[in-house]
Amino acid sequence: MLLALDIGNTSINSGIFSADKLIRVYTFNLAVSKSYFDKIFNDFPQIKIVAVCDVIQQWQKMENLFLQRNISVFKIDTNTKLFFKSNYITHNTLGKDRLSAIAGGIALFPNTALLIVDAGTAITFDYVNDKGVFLGGRISPGINLRFSVLHTQTKKLPLLNKTINFPKIGTTTNEAILSGVLDGVVKEIEGVITDFKQQNLISKVIFTGGDAKFLHNIIKFNIFVLPNLVLKGIYELYKFNNQ
Template sequence: MNIAIDAGNTYAKVGWFEKDNLVRYQNRLLWPDLISEIQQNEPERILFSSVGNSVEDFRSALQRDIEVIDLTPDTPLPISKNYDTPQTLGADRIAAAVGAQFLYPGDDLLVIDMGTCITYDFLDKEGSFQGGAISPGVKMRFSALHTFTKRLPQLEPVPEAELIGKSTKGAIESGVMNGMLAEIEGIIERYRHISSDLRVVVCGGDVPFFESRLKPTIFVVPELVLIGLNRILRYNVAL
């Protein structure tokens, strides 16, 4: 069994895979819990992607002889990158694109990841990553309104927001939630001018706020990044 690790600054997500099948998933693991989990259930191989810890620290903490592949800008991929600055391309963006291409080969793909930031990335049907856009995520938008003004309160995302806000709170909720909805729908529509048979694949923690309200057809794959990381692992093992 192999595992794919997507480690952020605080928490890690881990997917356990039998070949291409995700058989177990764990979320919000702190670093000590992550290390303990792997030590107790030793995998054959690990794909490690992290923004907060080095692969050397990870290998040292494991104290096990397990093959660990570090996802870097130079790691071989099953897709190509038509991107001007590949060394700055975020691992989550490329992993989500790889996951989408694995699930829907031969399609033009718009991959939307709704996390701290919302990212839009276009992968053509030949498997070439073309780039896309990075925009503030929903919580970042609420925080910005509070941080950069003197009197607007700090609010949290809501499942539904009235279009016409009847209070300051309602107006902020409408501006952020309906504004982001309009952004997503507008960008999808603009990409459909590039590809009329575009497939839209969506992941990320903020998807539940928007998936039922989006008019365009979308395919929600919550563990898309982990699926992509596992695909990268298997691709490198086969080389």
């Protein structure tokens, strides 16, 4: 039994894999990780391996919790072998979460041209062609980051939260912020999808990340929402590196 950990900027998404199936998912804040790990170990004492994707260098603070239980550790890094070809020039700077999402997408949809959109602190767009080659992507500020920057980098603009109901044109400052941030994100994502589709470059669009379900309700295109895509990719990378 394997525990996959996706350690993000503010939270940890974790999944239990048994016989190639994801059987349980736990999501929790970084600040309470120890108590949640205790719960996971109590629920699944059969865990023998932990596979880790850590984007903010938090794993060192947690590693002893696993070593004390004699759990083997597999950590995704720049030396991790890939089961797909990558044309990314600066491989050592490619986020491990992006790498894992790409691996998950290719494993689930082999020989399929994919646009993988991971909507979290940042919004990343990653393109895989129909031969399973990762060709590159783009990185943009996420929804909450856009709200935060408007608040912290100005003197008077309030800090707002996302809402499914937002105007196209704001008649108050709050409405103007909601329109600028949320409609701006929607237009950006739909614009990227449109560009790729018009060039017949993609046949599937996959959304993952903390804001994936929210965006699914307001994006006009047919998309697949796979909240645990990164966990799937972590598991597949572990399997490939431990054949």
